[in-house]
Amino acid sequence: xxxxxxxxxxxxESSEIEEAVASLTMSSNKxxxxxxxxxxxxIDEAVARQxxxxxxxxxxxxxxxAIPLENVTGDILSKIIEYAKMHVNEPSxxxxxxxxxxNLDSWDAKFMEKLDLETIFKIILAANYLNFxxxxxxxxxxxxxxxxxxxxxxVREIFNIENDFTPEEEEEIRKExxxxxxx
Numbered sequence: 001x002x003x004x005x006x007x008x009x010x011x012x013e014s015s016e017i018e019e020a021v022a023s024l025t026m027s028s029n030k031x032x033x034x035x036x037x038x039x040x041x042x043i044d045e046a047v048a049r050q051x052x053x054x055x056x057x058x059x060x061x062x063x064x065x066a067i068p069l070e071n072v073t074g075d076i077l078s079k080i081i082e083y084a085k086m087h088v089n090e091p092s093x094x095x096x097x098x099x100x101x102x103n104l105d106s107w108d109a110k111f112m113e114k115l116d117l118e119t120i121f122k123i124i125l126a127a128n129y130l131n132f133x134x135x136x137x138x139x140x141x142x143x144x145x146x147x148x149x150x151x152x153x154x155v156r157e158i159f160n161i162e163n164d165f166t167p168e169e170e171e172e173i174r175k176e177x178x179x180x181x182x183x
Contacts, residue, residue, distance in 0.1 A: 032066040039074025047084045052131035072126040112142045
């Protein structure tokens, strides 16, 4: 017997739900995206649905002929679409296909290796705008790994950050936070 929080679905409704889910995941509909610099990209709806901003636009019937993405350039959008296409059928955590997971991890590593730090930051901003959680997390982790085990001076150099502390202020901060320094 179903609990009070469960809904009873008739056989007819069940097949309608299954069809709706199948149409969302296996859709061959095309979505047209337009970047901030006017470049257009036609992608499968299943790929576009990884971007929650587009999902919300579609749900709210705001998606017209072309969906403008005013905060993403064509160059960055092309890289994001490339990543999204590779992840559209991403193996789930429960999936036991270890080979597929290894292949995807290897592809991900190669994808990030060919990007410079400035491009990765642009991808992070765009992934955040698109609400593309998978890429946002992966790109952010890439930056975190990049600065891991670096000294504050090395991090400042990597990001062109000027040290505006006096030597006395810096020494005081080091004393207060000695537990964070591996010296």
